Amino acid sequence: MKIRKLDQNEKVPMELLLLADPLKEIVEGYIDRGDCFVAERDQQVVGVYVLLPTRPKTVEIVNIAVHEGLQGRGVGKLLIKDAIQVAMSRGYKTIEIGTGNSSIGQLALYQKCGFRIVGIEFDFFIKHYSEEIFENGLQCRDMIRLAKDL
Template structure:
């Protein structure tokens, strides 16, 4: 396994072209519903993380208004997890959002997403809201992570 300092300088993020196929294999790692992904993908900026020519990650930015933009999906290919790529993608998303003129970056995750909550808070995000029973009401199949049922959407924000 390569160390993060060997991988991160080689990572490149590119805006997915309109004709390019949607990387559902990566998107489904963070959101298990193609139907839900399709509700937010239109009107979003989809960025692919490339290591040489391999697609190792993805994130999706959806403008909410003139000031706020939300990371609707962020995922790292399973073979590349644990190497700092997620942290890099989060930093890159903030930089891209700032360059697009947004002042606030929003992200949501499930109550059972312990590692993600840790990463987001360590990256400067603050919890701003909890949407109770979001995953129960919007997903047909129960979701479990870390032995915990994913029920509630925890929303976090970071000023850019």
Template sequence: MLRINEVPPSEAPMELLLVADPSEDAIKRYLNQARCFIAYSRGAIAGVCVVKPIARGTLELMNIAVSPSIQQNGIGTRLLQHVIEKVKESGARRLEVGTGTFGHQLTFYQRQGFRVEHISKDFFLKNYPEPIIENGVQHKDMLRLSLEFPDDNSHQRTI
């Protein structure tokens, strides 16, 4: 049984946020303006997701992480789906995320309907003091993806 609650940013578990973003300084910069969601399984924290407003009607998914020992069990997917619903309920029209140009996280977002918008060249080289290596390859560029929430009346045509 998975339970997901929105919590104040001060309750976000830093050690879990660091699983997805290795920069504590970066996390501290976005955390206070964000909405935080925690997934609990069997009474323990299983995952965390952080989104923050970046423009009117647009939020950015800043961080999503699942405890390493219980990854690949659908917790991240359920957490992201819950956050997408909450963001839509709040009236947002768009959710954006930045991720590496390769790896499992790119597929994770694409399965939920996110589409590539553009590439931020050298993002990880310019913004992280230590190289971020995945499967023996260094992340250099960031892909920016977005998920649009169509207006419920978008199927109607105005004549």
């Protein structure tokens, strides 16, 4: 598997990005401000993440997604490790990521990769998304914020 930065003239893998964030307007709002990286296997894009500088010396993974047929096979972990390496090589001191309270698998994965919970934005998904989101039998209401020192 190869992970690389998407070239400016390449098409953004919107269908994958929308797996992690269902609101196209929000994805379009940060895709132009961040750097998009793709994971390829057999010349097919199977994963994606977007890094966005947020504050001095801080960068956030604002979207990370893996093709549904490959989820649970370590691709997400490779993407996170790559994002951490890219952030370190660019001189960032902190990398952040956020996920919904109902994203149980993602919360576990991020913590296994060294991220720690640093805050909760209550009702984030209620305020910013017009349609309700449900995962794992739970309504996604709150944004769980995690960070890792580099």
